[in-house]
Amino acid sequence: MPSGTPYRVAIVGAGAIAGAHLSAVEAVGDRAQVVAVADLDAERATAFAAEHGIAQAFGDLATLLAEARPDLVSICTPPGAHREAVAAVLASGAWVWCEKPPALSLAEYDAMAAAEGENGPYVGYVFQHxxxxxxxxxxxxxxxxxxxxxxxxxxxxxxxxxxxxxxxxxxxxxxxxxxxxxxxxxxxxxxxxxxxxxxxxxxxxxxxxxxxxxxxxxxxxxxxxxxxxxxxxxxxxxxxxxxxxxxxxxxxxxxxxxxxxxxxxxxxxxxxxxxxxxxxxxxxxxxxxxxxxxQLSAYLDAMDAGVRPPASGHDGRxxxxxxxxxxxxxxxxxxxxxxxxxxxxxxxxQLDGGGQYKPVRPGRPEELS
Incomplete structure (x- = not known):
């Protein structure tokens, strides 16, 4: 950390995968600290914060960004919510670490990439393997x-x-x-x-x-x-x-x-x-x-250096x-x-080419909705 101060991390989405992100932050020691969590279910966010000793909990991302002012935001929402959340976080000036799959389409991926600054902040994706x-x-x-x-x-x-x-x-x-x-x-x-x-x-x-x-x-x-x-x-x-x-x-x-x-x-x-x-x-x-x-350790190395993190840009695409x-x-x-x-x-x-896939199970000639 160039400043010697832990990066302020926020988690968006308090479902099961949020625990893995919290554990990752804890594993990097004094390099980072989770300071806030948000979920559309405000009660779930509050319960997650209370269980893990997180200072702030919110029922929406906009309020979290305005009040917690994180340096890095982990997006742990379902894929359909990635694009809007990533755009909002990048606009706030924070970096993004987003769960897989990155987006619902290449069009969405490229839209998120276009919201990055020339020299950051960047959005990287969780490909820990x-x-x-x-x-x-x-x-x-x-x-x-x-x-x-x-x-x-x-x-x-x-x-x-x-x-x-x-x-x-x-x-x-x-x-x-x-x-x-x-x-x-x-x-x-x-x-x-x-x-x-x-x-x-x-x-x-x-x-x-x-x-x-x-x-x-x-x-x-x-x-x-x-x-x-x-x-x-x-x-x-x-x-x-x-x-x-x-x-x-x-x-x-x-x-x-x-x-x-x-x-x-x-x-x-x-x-x-x-x-x-x-x-x-x-x-x-x-x-x-x-x-x-x-992966988070490598991501923080990139933040320290002010360079694009691995599993982002073309590498993440x-x-x-x-x-x-x-x-x-x-x-x-x-x-x-x-x-x-x-x-x-x-x-x-659209990954189905705009409704081109019509699944039919063996023994069931009718199409599934």
Missing amino acids: RFGSAASTLRRQVAEGTLGRPHVAVCHTLWYRDHDYYAVPWRGRWETEGGGPAMGHGIHQMDLMLSLLGDWHEIRALMGTLDRDVSTEDVSVAAVSFSSGALASVVNSVLSPRQESYLRFDFTDATVEVSHLYGYDNSHWTWTPREGVEADGWAPETDEASSHAA RSLELVTGLYQSAITGRPVLRTDLTEDNPFYT
Whole structure:
């Protein structure tokens, strides 16, 4: 902290994920302090503040910004509320750390990016899986060519969410969640893959609504090519009783894998060199788990330096681009290039292309609303 004074942090949205943001602030010690919380349910905000010893609680964001004057605001609301909240916080002069998925569309993402100042404040997004020591080590090895060229990747998010999970009104709806498991669940693993392999080039996808009573998909599969020439298999599901988050990267000289669920440490990763190759010095030097705290520490480093934080701008946009391309390919039945995602593309504005997806479950010919 250049001034030696803790950054004043506010949390907007007092639901379950707010606890992870509070814990992250507590983990960075005297670098930051949560000074206020807001929620449209003022009683919930008051209860959250009382439980965690937060000085101020508010029933609306505008009052929080005016009275608490935070340096950094964590946006923990459902996705449909991100754009308005981010714009208000940036206009107040505070920096923003916003939960995933970033926005309901690329159009919304770009509108939020346009509200940033040339030299800040900036809006960054929560993609904590790229910030553990193992992922950071692999990212450096990719950049330095330690393992050779990337050739093949596997990125599978196989989770399980039952029917009750989708009883929450905003879930499983294009207009409020933006999409299904590709948008709300697999985006974490896809972001980690993209942070390692860089920009994608082309995607060919399928998706279906096989069991859940939602208007989005509940499973998708895709084949992706990257600018480097690497090819990837991507699966996103909420129908998988044995849950796993699995990524595999096959390089010229090694295979690197991670199997976890909602977070990892070094023990979840393996480096397997090809025969005849020595793996000396490949192991991570430290063991930092992926977490909100790990990402927040990097975010505060950027605030200290007055520079754009990781997982913002183009770096934060990559995963939403891939999700958009996935939906367009699956819905239209055609391959999609990253360069196709222009402002005149209907999927740029709405991830279902403006009502183009009509889910039909097997055995139920009627369309779901």
